[in-house]
Amino acid sequence: MATAPQRTALITGANRGIGLAVCRQLAAQGVDVVLTARDLPRGRQAAATLADAGLSVRVERLDVTEADSVTACAARLADDGVGVDILVNNAGTYPTAPFFSVPEETMRQTLDVHLMGAFRTCQAFVPGMVERGWGRVVNVSSTGGAMTRSTPGPAAYGIAKAALNALTLVVDAAVPPSVQVNAVCPGWVRTRMGGAQAPLSAEAGADTVTWLALSSEPGAGGGFYRERRLIPW
Template identity: 65%
Template sequence: MSRQHARTALVTGGNRGIGLETCRQLSRAGLHVVLAARDLARGQEAARGLRGAGGTIRVEELDVTSGKSVRECARRLADADVEVDVLVNNAGVYPTDGFLSMSEETLDHALDVNLMGAFRTCRAFVPAMARRGYGRVVNVSSGLGAMTDNVPSPAAYGISKAALNALTLVVSSAAPPSVKVNAVCPGWVRTDMGGSWAPTSVEKGADTAVWLAQLPDSGPSGGFFRNRRPIDW
C-alpha cells in the first residue's frame, strides 16, 4: 500500500493493550492511524512510542459511552478532511461479577461500553464508508460471549460480548458488500485486563484484528474469527 493511497484506521481504546498494539501493527503496515482514547493525555503519551513506525499517528479524544463525544470526534476528523476507512472497536471493560452478585449498574456499564460504544461509532462512521464504497469494521469481541459455549464468562461481560456479536451481524447485513464487518476473539491476552499470566502475547492478540482491518475486496463479512480462522458464534 503506497503512502499516497494509505487507508486511515481509527482504533478506540488505542492507548494501551490490544488497542495500542493494533495501532502499532497498522502503522507498520503503512496505514494512517487515529489513536482514539478517552483520556487525551494518555493517548498522546501512547502515540509518542508509535510515531515513525509507518503511517502517521493522530490522537483523538473519544469516549465511546458518550454519543456527543463520538459525534464531536467524527466532526473534527471531517473538518480536517480525514476519512475513516477502517474502524476497530476495541474499547472495552471486563467486570468479573457473577450473575447473582451483579448489580444493574455493572451490567449497564458493560453494555454501554462493550455494545453501545460500538453502536455509536458504527453509526458515526459506517454511513460514510458505504458512500465511498470502502470500509472495514472490526469489533473486538470474545469467545466468552459465544452462544455455542453457553456464554461461559463473567455475566455482564459475556452478555455484552454476545450482544456485540449480534451487532456485528446486524451492521454487516445493513452495509454494502464493499464494507466488511467482522468480530474477532483475540484470546486470553497478556494486558492490564487479561493479566500477566495470560498465555497469549499482545502481538498475537492483535494479529487477527489487524488482518481483518486489511481484508481484500474478496474477504469475508459477518464472521467471527480467532487466529485468522472462523469460529462459531
C-alpha cells in the first residue's frame, strides 16, 4: 500500500490563539509545521509550548505586511528544500472603530494585514503547490465580511475580510483542482482578539481550518466554511 506523502504547512500569525492551535492540531496529525510570527522570540516561545507536548515545529519570522519578509522566508525554506503544501493565512487585526471614526492609516493597515498579507503569501507559496500537483490554502476570515450579511463587522475589519473572501475566490479560480483555496469563519473564539467572553476555545476555532488543510475531497475549493459546513459569502 502506498505511503501518504509528507506534507508541510505554514501558518501565519501562529504564536498564539487560533494560529497556534492550528499548528498544534496539524503537528499532532504528523504534518511538518512551519510556525511563523512577526516577532521571532514570541514565535520561539510558542514553539516551546508545543515542544512540551512532544510536538516539534520549525519557527520562522514572517511579517505579512512586509513583502521582503515574505520573500525572505520563502527563500530560506526553498534553500533548505522545504516546499509549502498547506498555507494558512491566519495573521489578523481587529480594529473596532465605526466607519466615520476610522483613520485612513488604520484602514490601510487593516487591508495590508488581511488582504495584502494573504496576497503576498499566496504569490510566494501557491505556485509551488501548482508545480508539485497538490496544495491547500485556508484563509481565516469572518462572517463579519460576508456580503450576504451586508458586512456587519466593525468597518475596517469587515471591509478587509470581504476583500479576503474575494481574494479566496480569485486565487482558487487561478489554480487547478489539485490546489484548493477556501475561507473559514472560525466563530467567536476566546483569544486576545475575541476576548474572554467568547464561547469557543482556540482549538474549536481551529478545527475547520485544520479539516480543510487536510482535505482529501477532490475539487472542494472556492468555499466559505464554518463548523465544517459551507456558508454564504
